Amino acid sequence: MDGPVTERDAREVAEAARESEWRRESFVRDLFDGKARLDLVDPYPQPDAEDEARARPFLEALEAFLHSEVDGDEIDRTGKVPPRVVDGLRKLGAFGIKIPREYGGLGLSQHSYTKAVRLVSSVDGSVTALLSAHQSIGVPQPLKLFGSEEQKKRYFPRLARGAISAFALTEKGVGSDPAAMETTAVPTEDGQAFILNGEKLWCTNGTVAELLVVMARTPSRVVGGRERRQITAFIVETDWPGVEVVRRCEFMGLKAIENGVIRFHDVRVPRENILWKEGAGLKLALITLNTGRLTLPASSVAVGKRCLQIVRRWASERMQWGAPIGRHDAVAQMIGTMAASTFAMEAISELCSLLADRPDYDIRLEAAIAKLYNSEAGWRIVDDTVQIRGGRGYETARSLAARGEPAVPVERIMRDFRINLIFEGSSEIMHLFIAREAVDRHLKVAGELADPHAPLSRKAAAALRAALFYATWYPARWLGWGHWPRYSSFGPLARHVRYLDRASRRLARSLFHAMVRFGPGLEKRQAVLFRLVDIGAELFAMAAACGRAQMLRRASGADGGGATEMADLFCRQARRRIEESFASLFHNDDAYTHRVADQVLDGAHRWLEQGLVRERLPPAVEEPAPVEAGRR
Numbered sequence: 001m002d003g004p005v006t007e008r009d010a011r012e013v014a015e016a017a018r019e020s021e022w023r024r025e026s027f028v029r030d031l032f033d034g035k036a037r038l039d040l041v042d043p044y045p046q047p048d049a050e051d052e053a054r055a056r057p058f059l060e061a062l063e064a065f066l067h068s069e070v071d072g073d074e075i076d077r078t079g080k081v082p083p084r085v086v087d088g089l090r091k092l093g094a095f096g097i098k099i100p101r102e103y104g105g106l107g108l109s110q111h112s113y114t115k116a117v118r119l120v121s122s123v124d125g126s127v128t129a130l131l132s133a134h135q136s137i138g139v140p141q142p143l144k145l146f147g148s149e150e151q152k153k154r155y156f157p158r159l160a161r162g163a164i165s166a167f168a169l170t171e172k173g174v175g176s177d178p179a180a181m182e183t184t185a186v187p188t189e190d191g192q193a194f195i196l197n198g199e200k201l202w203c204t205n206g207t208v209a210e211l212l213v214v215m216a217r218t219p220s221r222v223v224g225g226r227e228r229r230q231i232t233a234f235i236v237e238t239d240w241p242g243v244e245v246v247r248r249c250e251f252m253g254l255k256a257i258e259n260g261v262i263r264f265h266d267v268r269v270p271r272e273n274i275l276w277k278e279g280a281g282l283k284l285a286l287i288t289l290n291t292g293r294l295t296l297p298a299s300s301v302a303v304g305k306r307c308l309q310i311v312r313r314w315a316s317e318r319m320q321w322g323a324p325i326g327r328h329d330a331v332a333q334m335i336g337t338m339a340a341s342t343f344a345m346e347a348i349s350e351l352c353s354l355l356a357d358r359p360d361y362d363i364r365l366e367a368a369i370a371k372l373y374n375s376e377a378g379w380r381i382v383d384d385t386v387q388i389r390g391g392r393g394y395e396t397a398r399s400l401a402a403r404g405e406p407a408v409p410v411e412r413i414m415r416d417f418r419i420n421l422i423f424e425g426s427s428e429i430m431h432l433f434i435a436r437e438a439v440d441r442h443l444k445v446a447g448e449l450a451d452p453h454a455p456l457s458r459k460a461a462a463a464l465r466a467a468l469f470y471a472t473w474y475p476a477r478w479l480g481w482g483h484w485p486r487y488s489s490f491g492p493l494a495r496h497v498r499y500l501d502r503a504s505r506r507l508a509r510s511l512f513h514a515m516v517r518f519g520p521g522l523e524k525r526q527a528v529l530f531r532l533v534d535i536g537a538e539l540f541a542m543a544a545a546c547g548r549a550q551m552l553r554r555a556s557g558a559d560g561g562g563a564t565e566m567a568d569l570f571c572r573q574a575r576r577r578i579e580e581s582f583a584s585l586f587h588n589d590d591a592y593t594h595r596v597a598d599q600v601l602d603g604a605h606r607w608l609e610q611g612l613v614r615e616r617l618p619p620a621v622e623e624p625a626p627v628e629a630g631r632r
């Protein structure tokens with residue numbers, strides 16, 4: 001199957017890589033089914049005391065090292081993480097935080113790793129990328145999850161000592177959709193090895209890595225009469241013949257990220273370097289990312305906290321129009337929202353890290369929401385911080401310092417942050433991933449009804465199954481007590497928890513209504529699906545915020561040092577956003593907007609692009625002159 005990749009091919013590849021089973025607990029999975037499992041967030045999970053005690057000296061040493069040795073502005077200016085910083089991190093064990101102790105790592109939990117990420121991200125994004133590309137998605141994590149004992153013995157000690165690793169999936173034609181992968185791994189005649197050929201794009205750490213996880217196409221297999229593309233993950237050593245760093249890429253931010261184009265020319269990879277098994281590469285990548293994705297939410301929290309600190313100082317000292325700018329209502333609105341959002345982001349990140357450490361918990365949906373929610377909320381915080389700093393928000397730290405003002409690096413923070421909404425699953429892909437799981441229960445019951453390839457007999461059976469299922473499922477999504485005195489133990493937050501309880505049933509009903517209304521076409525109504533996902537994400541954020549405030553209140557008495565107020569404000573704002581999403585679920589301008597977008601893409605509105613200097617680069621395709629407005 002080497003022709004052009006069709007939509008069906010792309011979907012089949014994605015479906016084959018999906019974990020189809022749900023055997024462990026999941027708050028979000030149940031939420032979309034109309035059940036608010038508050039017992040999973042209250043009591044808020046607690047860290048393991050032994051792990052915390054072992055992590056403490058490491059985290060203290062890391063903080064001291066970052067404080068004295070890491071200058072984010074210098075790293076940004078020079079485009080290099082200094083070797084002494086990389087070596088210092090190696091000595092601290094920062095390249096093996098989660099690698100088991102028997103192989104030379106620190107053997108710490110996801111929760112402790114999250115804390116380390118927060119510390120690093122509070123000083124420099126490029127250093128976060130270095131550590132995270134290595135151990136969130138690089139070799140250590142898939143090796144821990146899927147490696148053989150022999151592979152672990154061979155590679156873990158090297159990785160723990162600081163052999164840098166990277167993850168190579170993306171290619172020119174392979175971004176969010178891996179179906180068109182062109183890198184191939186062809187078995188040798190004796191079957192002992194594979195010959196790797198191809199080129200990988202944007203591989204973070206790739207220019208300095210010793211070890212790579214490389215995704216490559218291995219020979220297709222016939223499943224159910226159809227040829228299925230196979231993608232396999234290999235551990236590749238960069239000093240093997242045929243591995244070449246073609247170039248280092250440059251970006252808007254993260255100036256010191258060691259990211260590049262890596263070429264493989266007839267690289268011989270021994271069969272024993274397959275991770276997990278042949279054909280399981282994409283599934284491995286998705287499962288690795290379930291926890292790997294928790295780095296960015298933690299790093300967003302650190303940025304939120306840093307921005308809050310910058311804004312608190314600046315907005316209380318900067319006087320304009322006879323008052324500190326933070327006392328003017330417009331700025332105060334931003335600051336209050338920023339504080340409440342930072343609290344919720346931390347609640348989400350902590351909750352997900354703690355749940356990820358539980359073997360009986362399935363973190364995949366929560367991690368996707370955490371990535372989506374914290375990167376989006378973090379971006380709004382960064383944007384508001386630039387606004388509140390005014391002209392100084394746009395000025396580089398170096399220029400500020402040269403003028404004798406504090407070198408506040410908001411401009412760098414903004415450049416470094418933007419990519420968080422794109423890599424490790426863009427916001428759009430996270431929405432689609434969550435939406436797919438949200439409708440999964442319904443697809444299992446009634447999916448065949450909408451399948452054009454299903455024979456009539458199977459459709460009839462599906463119709464009966466669906467009728468029986470929905471006869472009880474649907475009425476139950478109207479029943480349930482989400483009013484006083486339920487959840488009174490949450491004190492001032494009880495009303496939000498009751499709302500959450502009611503809204504979870506409304507969400508499940510709305511999802512069902514959308515399926516009935518649009519049928520199989522729902523898949524194409526991304527704006528509708530995204531609103532449903534956003535409601536679920538806001539409800540999860542509310543649950544995390546209330547659970548955390550409740551925990552802090554119990555621990556410190558009174559209002560948990562202000563946590564109740566933060567959770568209260570966050571929930572009030574989240575509820576407004578949820579109500580807006582519900583209101584515009586079926587009453588919106590989606591179809592109109594899509595129609596205009598189609599016209600734009602078809603060139604009908606090129607008149608809007610008139611009045612520009614001609615491009616220096618010739619357009620890829622020769623375009624006819626645009627027709628003026630009103631002459632069409």
Ligand SMILES: Cc1cc2nc3c(=O)[nH]c(=O)nc-3n(C[C@H](O)[C@H](O)[C@H](O)COP(=O)(O)OP(=O)(O)OC[C@H]3O[C@@H](n4cnc5c(N)ncnc54)[C@H](O)[C@@H]3O)c2cc1C
Pocket residue numbers: 133166167168169170174175176177201202203204205251254257259419422423424425426427428429432526
């Ligand atoms: C700094 C940096 C570091 C990176 N590090 C690594 C790395 O270490 N390893 C690695 O393998 N890759 C890495 N990447 C690649 C990164 O993961 C991809 O950029 C990302 O997956 C998106 O792919 P793309 O850029 O090709 O966008 P595309 O997939 O082309 O998407 C473009 C836009 O279309 C949207 N879109 C795509 N499909 C759909 C759809 N079905 N519905 C709705 N919207 C859609 C996307 O959300 C996005 O907004 C890195 C990239 C950068 C810039």
